Amino acid sequence: MAGRRQIAALRLINSIRQHELDAIGAELAGLRAQQSALTDQSAALTQRAIDEQAGSTLETQPYLPGYLSSVDRQQRGLAAEGDALNGQIGTLEDALFEQFRALKTTQTVLSKAQSGAKADADRAEQAALDDASRALFALQRRSL
Template sequence: MPERRRIAALELIGRIRQHEIDDLGARMTALREAQSRVQDQIAALDTQVDREGRVTSPENAGYLASFLRAARARRNRLSAQFAQLETEAAMIEADLLEAFRETKINDAVLDRARDSQKLHQNRIETTAAEEVARNAYLRRKAGG
C-alpha cells in the first residue's frame, strides 16, 4: 500500500510540474512576442529617422535637432525595455531548465517505483502459485 501512495504522489508531482512548465512556456511566449513588438518599434523608429532625419527644406531645419533628440531618447527607452524583457526571459529559461530537470528526475523515480511495485506484485503471484503447487503436491502425496 505505501508503494501505491508513493506512486500516486509522484504522479501528482509530475502533473504539477507539467502545469508549471506549461505556465513558464506561456510566459516565455508572451515575453518573446513583447520583444518582437519592441524590435518592430525600434525598426519603425529607425526607418522614420532615416526618412525624416535630414533637412529637406528651410522650414524643417529648426525642428530637426529636437526630432533627432526625441527619436534617440525613444530608441534608448525601447532598447532598455528590450533589455529588461531579455533579462526576464533569461530568468524564465533558467526556471524552465530547472523544471525540466526536476521532471526528468521525478520520471526516473516514478519509473523505479513502478518497476519495484511490479516486481513486488510478481513475487506475490509467484509465491501464491508456489503455495498452490506445494499444496497440490502434498494432497497428491497424502492421497496417493
C-alpha cells in the same frame, strides 16, 4: 518497495511540476513576444526616421535635428525596456531549467517506484502460483 500512496503522491508531484513548467514556459513565451514587439517598434522607428530625413524639404530641415533627437530618445527607451526584458528572460530561463530538472527527477523516482511495485506484485503472484503448485503436487501425491 513503493506503495500505492507513494506512487499516487509521486504522480501528483509530477503533475504539479509539469503544470509549473508549462506556466513558466508560457510566461517566457509572452516575454519573448514582448521582446519581438520592441524589436519591431525599434525597426519601424528607425525606418520612419530614415524616411523623414530623406523626404525633408527646406521648410522642414530646421526641425529635423529635434525630430532625430526625439527618435534617439525613443530608441534608448526601447533599448532599456529590451534590456529589462532580457534580464527577466534570463531569470525565467534559469527557473525553467531548474523546474525541468526537478520534473525529470520526479519522473525518474516515479518510474523506479512503479517498477518496484510491479516487481513486488509479480513476485507475490509467482509466490502464490508456487504455493498453489506445491499444494496441488502434494494433493496429487496423497491421492496416489
